[in-house]
Amino acid sequence: MTLDLHTLLAILAMAAATVLTRMSGLFLLRHVEMTEQTRTAIEAIPPAVLMAVIAPTAFATGWAETAASLVTALAARRLPMLASVAVGVATVAILRTAGL
Known part of the structure; x- marks a missing residue:
């Protein structure tokens, strides 16, 4: 397996962008009054970002995916992000197995 220099630079640039985005958010929150x-x-x-990611799936695919998106949206109101995603994945798997 070979690694192209451009690919490596792109991966490093994306990693740097991710780290800087997270760090800047933490830095900026220090200067915000937390009411x-x-x-x-x-x-x-986090739930808004989750909905933005799954909304295209909800409207562009079948009934199982649409129902799972709704279940995920409801779960995101109460559960942490990872748990909400797990509920959505389990729901779509069960509905697809059921033939929907």
């Missing part, structure tokens, strides 16, 4: 309204808004970001 209850701000905290609520920040806590709403």
